[in-house]
Amino acid sequence: MTKTPFAVVAGLGWRRARTGAIAWGLVFALSVVAIVAAYSAAYGTPEERQQLFRLFGANKGISALFGSPRGLDTVGGFTAWRSMGFLPLVTAAWGLVIATGALRGEEDEGRRATILAGAISRSRSTAATLTGLGLAGLLLFLITAVFTVGSALINGGFSAGDALFLTLAYCAAGPPFMALGAFTAQIAPNRRQASGIAAAVLGVAYILRIAADADASLSWLRWLTPIGWVMELRPIVDPRAWPLLLLALWTIFFGLLAIRVASGRDDEAAFLQSSSSRKPRTFLLASSLGLALRERLGGLAAWVLGTGLSMFAIGLLSKAITKVATQSGGLQKHIEQTTSNPVDISTPTGYLAVMFVFVVIVVSLHAVGHSNVTAEEEREGRSATALAAPLSRNAWLGGRVGVGLIGCLAVSLAAAIGAWLGSVVSGAGVSLLDMLGAAANMLPAVLLFLGIGFAAFAYVPRHASAIAWSAIGISYLWEQTGAVIKAPEWVLSFSPFHWVKPVPAVDPALTALFVLGIAGIVLLGLAFHRFNRRDLSSK
Amino acid sequence: MTPIVKVDQLTKSFGNSKALDEVTLEIDSGEVFALLGPNGAGKTTLIRLLLGLISPTSGHAQVFGLDSWSQSVEIHKRVGWVPAEPALWPRLTGSETLTLLGNLHGSCDEPYRDQLIDRLGLDADRKVGDLSTGNRQKVALIAAFMTRPDLLVLDEPTGGLDPLRKVVFRELMNEARANGQAILLSSHMLGEVEGEADRVGLLRQAKLVRTGTLEELRVAAGPSAAGQPHGDHERSLEELFLSLYSDND
Ligand SMILES: Nc1ncnc2c1ncn2[C@@H]1O[C@H](COP(=O)(O)OP(=O)(O)O)[C@@H](O)[C@H]1O
Ligand SMILES: [Mg+2]
Numbered sequence: 001m002t003k004t005p006f007a008v009v010a011g012l013g014w015r016r017a018r019t020g021a022i023a024w025g026l027v028f029a030l031s032v033v034a035i036v037a038a039y040s041a042a043y044g045t046p047e048e049r050q051q052l053f054r055l056f057g058a059n060k061g062i063s064a065l066f067g068s069p070r071g072l073d074t075v076g077g078f079t080a081w082r083s084m085g086f087l088p089l090v091t092a093a094w095g096l097v098i099a100t101g102a103l104r105g106e107e108d109e110g111r112r113a114t115i116l117a118g119a120i121s122r123s124r125s126t127a128a129t130l131t132g133l134g135l136a137g138l139l140l141f142l143i144t145a146v147f148t149v150g151s152a153l154i155n156g157g158f159s160a161g162d163a164l165f166l167t168l169a170y171c172a173a174g175p176p177f178m179a180l181g182a183f184t185a186q187i188a189p190n191r192r193q194a195s196g197i198a199a200a201v202l203g204v205a206y207i208l209r210i211a212a213d214a215d216a217s218l219s220w221l222r223w224l225t226p227i228g229w230v231m232e233l234r235p236i237v238d239p240r241a242w243p244l245l246l247l248a249l250w251t252i253f254f255g256l257l258a259i260r261v262a263s264g265r266d267d268e269a270a271f272l273q274s275s276s277s278r279k280p281r282t283f284l285l286a287s288s289l290g291l292a293l294r295e296r297l298g299g300l301a302a303w304v305l306g307t308g309l310s311m312f313a314i315g316l317l318s319k320a321i322t323k324v325a326t327q328s329g330g331l332q333k334h335i336e337q338t339t340s341n342p343v344d345i346s347t348p349t350g351y352l353a354v355m356f357v358f359v360v361i362v363v364s365l366h367a368v369g370h371s372n373v374t375a376e377e378e379r380e381g382r383s384a385t386a387l388a389a390p391l392s393r394n395a396w397l398g399g400r401v402g403v404g405l406i407g408c409l410a411v412s413l414a415a416a417i418g419a420w421l422g423s424v425v426s427g428a429g430v431s432l433l434d435m436l437g438a439a440a441n442m443l444p445a446v447l448l449f450l451g452i453g454f455a456a457f458a459y460v461p462r463h464a465s466a467i468a469w470s471a472i473g474i475s476y477l478w479e480q481t482g483a484v485i486k487a488p489e490w491v492l493s494f495s496p497f498h499w500v501k502p503v504p505a506v507d508p509a510l511t512a513l514f515v516l517g518i519a520g521i522v523l524l525g526l527a528f529h530r531f532n533r534r535d536l537s538s539k
Numbered sequence: 540m541t542p543i544v545k546v547d548q549l550t551k552s553f554g555n556s557k558a559l560d561e562v563t564l565e566i567d568s569g570e571v572f573a574l575l576g577p578n579g580a581g582k583t584t585l586i587r588l589l590l591g592l593i594s595p596t597s598g599h600a601q602v603f604g605l606d607s608w609s610q611s612v613e614i615h616k617r618v619g620w621v622p623a624e625p626a627l628w629p630r631l632t633g634s635e636t637l638t639l640l641g642n643l644h645g646s647c648d649e650p651y652r653d654q655l656i657d658r659l660g661l662d663a664d665r666k667v668g669d670l671s672t673g674n675r676q677k678v679a680l681i682a683a684f685m686t687r688p689d690l691l692v693l694d695e696p697t698g699g700l701d702p703l704r705k706v707v708f709r710e711l712m713n714e715a716r717a718n719g720q721a722i723l724l725s726s727h728m729l730g731e732v733e734g735e736a737d738r739v740g741l742l743r744q745a746k747l748v749r750t751g752t753l754e755e756l757r758v759a760a761g762p763s764a765a766g767q768p769h770g771d772h773e774r775s776l777e778e779l780f781l782s783l784y785s786d787n788d
Contacts, residue, residue, distance in 0.1 A: 190629075190668070276669040277662070280634040286642050295628070381626030384592050389643035390615040535593035538583075539624060 005120035006128045012115075013132025017098045019466075021136040023473055024094055025143030028170070030480050032083050032144065033151045039078045040155050049073040055324040062317060064214035071237035075157030080166055080236040088173035088230045089206060095137065095174040096198040099181030102129050103258075105191040123263035130182055130255060137178065141171045158236055166235040172244065175251040176226040177202060182258035187271040202227070226250055288386055289399030293406070296373065300407050303366050307359070308414035314355050315422020318348035318430070325351070343502045348428035352419050353438055353505035359415045360442040360500045361476055364449040366411050368468040370404030371453025375464040378457075381539040393532045401454060401524060408446050412439040434504045441503040444517035445496045451523025458530035461537055541604060543568040543690055543721045544589065548598035551584050558584040560745040561598065566723060566738075568689070571716055573732035574725040576742030582725040583623055585742070586694050589723075590620060602690065616645065619683030623694040623725075625675050629668025633661055633678045640682040652685035658707050673699030684711055691715060691722045697731060709735065 003011070043049045053072035056062050063069060066085030071077025103126065106112050115125055145167040152163035181198045188194035205225035212221040212228060222228030229243040229250075261271075284290035284297075326346045345351045374397075377383050387396055416432070416439035423430035453468040460467065478495040481487070492498045499512035544566040551559040559581045566572045574582045587593045588600050591611025600607040602614045627636055633656075641647030656663050661677045670678070676699045683691055697705050712735055715722060726732050732739060733753070740750040749756055 276666045277664040278632060278666075279664065280632060280638065282635060282638050285631075285635060285639040288643060291628070291639060295630070381622070381624065382628060384587075384622070385626050385640075386643060387592065388590055388615060388618070388620045389640065390612050390645060391643055392612050533594075536587075538587070539626060 005118055006124055006131075008118075009115060009120060009125050009128035010132040010135070013102050013129040014135050015132075016102050017133050017136030018139060020094065020098065021140040022143060023469075024090070025140040026477065027473070028087060028090070028140070028144040029147030030477055031087065032079065032148045032166075034480055034483070035079050035082045036075060036151045036155050036157075039075050039082075040157065043078075046073065049078075051327065052078075052324075055327060059317075059320045059324070060214055062320065064210045065313060065317065067209070067231055068213045070234065074237075075155060076152075076162055076166075076236040079158070080169075080234075083166065083170055084231060084235065087170035088227060089202070091140075091171050092173040092177040092202050092205075092227065093199070094140075095176075095178035096181035096184075096202065097195055098133055098136070099130070099178045100185045100188075100191050100194040100198060102133055103182055103185035103262075104188065104194040107185075108191050121263065122265070123259045126182065126186075126259045126262040130178070130258070133178060134175070137171070137174050140174070141167060144171070162236045162239070165233075165239050168244075169230060169233040169235040172233065172247050173226060173230045176247055176254070179251045179254035179258065183254045183261070186258050186261040186265060287399070288391055288396050289402055291386075292399045292403040296370070296403055296407065299369070300410060303407070303411050304414040307362060307411050308418035311355070311359065311415045311418035312422040315348075315352065315419040315424075315428070315430070316426045318351045318419075318423050319426045319428040322346060322348050322351050322428070343505045345505070347505075348423055349430050349434050350502070350505040352423065352430060352435065353502035355419070356415070356438040356442060357497070357500055357502055359412075359439075360445055360497060361472070363408055363411050363415070363442055363446045364472050367404060367408050367446050367450040368453045368465075368472060370400065370407060371450065371457050371468055372465045374400045374454070375457045375461055378461055378537055379539070384536050384538070387536065394528060397454075397458075397528060397531050401450070401527075404450050404454075408443070408450065412442055412446070415439055438503050441508050441513070442500055444513040444520065445500050447520030448496050448516045448523070449520075451520035451527070454527040455523040455530075458527040458534070541568075542566055543570075543603060544572075544723065545601040545604075546585070546589075546598070547600070549585070549588060549595055549600050550597045551581075551588060551593065552596045557745045559588065562742075562747045564740060564747060564750065566721060568721050569716070569719045571712070571722045571724065571735055571737045573736035573739040574723065574742060575727070575729065575732065575739050576725075577727055580727075580742040581745045582727075582742055583694055586620075586692055586723070586725060589692065590615070590618065617689040618692060619686055619688035619690070620692045621676070621679045621683045621694060621696045623698070624672075625679035627667045627675060627678060630666060632664050632666050633670070633674075634663035636667055636678055637663070637682055637685065641685065644686050647685050648687050649685075651687070652681060655681045655684055655711075658711075659704055671699070673701065673704075676700060677704070680708070680711075684715070687718070687720070689720060691720055693722065693724045695725055695727065 043052055050073050053069065056072055057069045067081065069077075069081050072081060103112075106115075112125075116122060120128070145164055148167045149160045149163040152158050152160055158166075177198060180201060181195065184194040184197040185191070188197055205227040208221045208225055209227045209231060211218045213219075222231055226247055229246045232240065232243040234240055284294035322345065343350055343354055345354055374383075377400075383396065387393065413436075416435040419438075420430055420432045420435040422428075449468070449472060452471045453464065456464040456467040475495040475497050479492065479497045482492040482495070482498070493512075496516055499509045499516060501507070501509050542565040544564070546562055546564040549559060549562045549564075550557060562581075562585065574585065576582055584593070588595055589602055589607050591607050591609075591614065594608045603617060605614050607614065628639075631639065637647075637652060637656075641649075641652070659677045659681065661674060661681065665674075667675060667678060676696065680693075680696060683693070697708055700708060712722060712724075724732060724736065736753070738750060738752050739756065741748050741756075749759060751759065
């Protein structure tokens with residue numbers, strides 16, 4: 001059976017998105033399962049649940065960050081509140097990244113022209129790609145739905161139907177931002193700017209959502225954006241289906257607009273043509289290290305700012321959350337459930353220490369970003385251009401690893417300083433040294449993932465990204481699943497993240513950190529060893 | 540005189556297939572040597588071996604008497620390379636790219652660079668990512684020539700250039716030759732190297748099947764080609780070239 005061109009192009013989109021869809025589906029599934037399990041175990045009595053509701057409901061900062069709490073005295077209500085607080089942002093981000101990548105990214109690589117040279121029109125090709133991506137989104141939905149429904153059935157507290165609607169609600173932010181990404185992919189000059197514009201819309205939508213939940217007089221702001229509409233679905237507690245209509249309209253509008261613009265546009269042309277000419281800017285062009293730094297500077301600034309601001313917000317809330325913890329033993333139990341580490345969160349320092357256990361995942365993702373960019377530099381043939389100059393392989397790779405280390409240090413430092421500043425502003429009285437200690441405690445694990453990323457680049461350049469992402473994904477899932485099912489210590493110990501203890505609330509696992517750090521250094525050494533001896537791959 | 544490039548029984552395999560099979564070759568300093576062969580013959584593989592970007596499966600290659608794999612950093616100080624598909628940084632402008640590559644190389648004849656930008660008609664203030672293939676090729680050409688290297692390695696360098704710029708490119712080659720710079724030029728078109736090359740090497744299916752001056756090759760190609768009347772010079776060369784390509788060779 002021969003496939004139609006539409007099916008072929010849709011298949012390309014599907015293949016591009018499916019692995020990520022499965023991975024994110026599992027991450028979502030596990031997050032929800034963990035929330036359900038932790039709540040059921042931590043807040044056993046109605047009194048405890050009522051108290052939690054009162055304490056969280058009364059706190060403006062917490063409502064603003066995670067959305068206004070509803071029905072926290074039930075498993076379903078709590079699960080809905082916690083998962084709706086962050087999962088829609090992740091689905092939205094996934095949708096926009098995958099759409100701009102599959103549409104504008106492919107075009108940047110010159111593959112759109114190849115496809116359009118075949119028997120398919122511009123508009124049909126765009127529609128086909130979106131169909132493939134949509135199917136991958138459906139896969140993500142199905143995977144996480146199975147787990148969410150499953151955990152509702154096993155734990156009780158909310159029905160399978162409620163669970164299904166909850167899954168629909170937090171996945172519902174995906175399609176509108178996928179469609180928006182498809183549109184910005186048509187008007188922006190390259191993938192970076194296409195995803196940048198769509199991400200800016202998401203950022204504004206999130207900020208409007210925060211404002212709407214921070215002050216009742218601003219709650220109308222929720223009606224302005226897809227993120228607000230998703231919140232208005234109010235799964236489980238007060239479910240309403242009709243905001244889905246708004247989400248569908250937005251999706252159809254931007255989807256059709258993208259297809260329309262695509263049909264009337266030349267290959268690699270854009271409405272928002274960035275001015276391509278400029279006077280030379282020669283800063284950081286003196287060496288290969290300088291170039292590596294210059295190429296990563298914009299991205300690094302975004303990571304530093306994003307991490308710093310997030311930790312600032314968490315620092316701001318630390319005092320309020322601690323107050324809840326001291327009045328409700330449940331929250332304490334809850335934290336112990338989700339981190340596999342017993343820790344006292346009745347002080348702001350303790351609470352922030354727990355947060356760093358999650359920051360390490362963020363910084364590890366950043367680390368792997370550096371090795372992936374290095375692999376891309378080789379795939380695109382630019383490493384050969386640089387290495388045809390009198391520049392040793394050690395010097396070239398050293399520059400890349402060096403920039404990776406600088407980046408990881410900068411993001412970690414931003415997390416520490418952000419958390420400290422936030423706590424200072426809210427008068428929580430956390431010491432800067434404690435926060436720096438918490439940041440330093442993450443570094444051996446980060447070094448390990450940097451080592452895994454660069455070793456993968458040196459040994460198997462074609463699969464470097466997949467290996468590095470999987471290493472982080474599996475470690476995270478391992479630690480989270482282990483915490484939920486109360487796996488024995490030796491099982492947990494396989495995940496590097498397990499050894500990042502909530503410092504300074506508890507003592508660091510010094511021996512383990514030492515081993516992680518050494519393993520990271522050995523892997524980096526192997527990366528240099530191998531890179532000196534292997535062929536550069538050609539384009 | 541010691542040869543500037545000395546290749547001895549050089550073999551490169553990718554998996555089970557040989558991209559280069561026991562190639563032996565010498566290029567003298569100041570010489571213009573053309574590597575001719577159809578697509579996939581192994582021209583780029585030979586060039587990447589000479590630059591130490593890939594390592595030989597067996598055999599040796601030396602450039603300036605230095606081992607092309609273990610001493611490539613030393614070699615690169617005196618080599619300028621134009622790849623078949625220049626891979627550059629899309630967010631740098633042409634001018635920034637040249638500054639970077641000059642800095643990485645360690646030396647650059649700046650007045651000559653500016654002259655090259657002018658003669659090739661490159662808009663150096665445009666971002667490389669927005670340039671056409673031909674214009675990207677100009678950036679790579681300028682980068683290779685501006686350091687005035689002892690050896691220029693040009694891998695199908697005129698693919699994207701328009702006829703007018705091809706004339707400029709020939710002038711540049713002639714100037715380099717006059718300066719005593721050696722040139723290794725690869726091409727799949729005979730016409731491209733005619734009148735430029737002192738000697739040519741014919742690569743076919745990973746093997747170097749002939750080397751010599753075009754005159755020598757004409758004789759070697761046998762009576763049918765050599766017997767052409769002298770006035771039909773152009774056609775006889777083309778025939779010779781095709782006869783060396785054909786499978787019954
Ligand atoms: N990195 C590589 N991996 C596998 N095969 C390769 C690689 N590089 C080149 N080849 C193969 O080696 C042969 C010679 O290629 P190449 O040297 O690029 O030829 P040319 O430059 O003469 O067109 C081709 O068959 C090509 O497919
Ligand atoms: Mg080639």
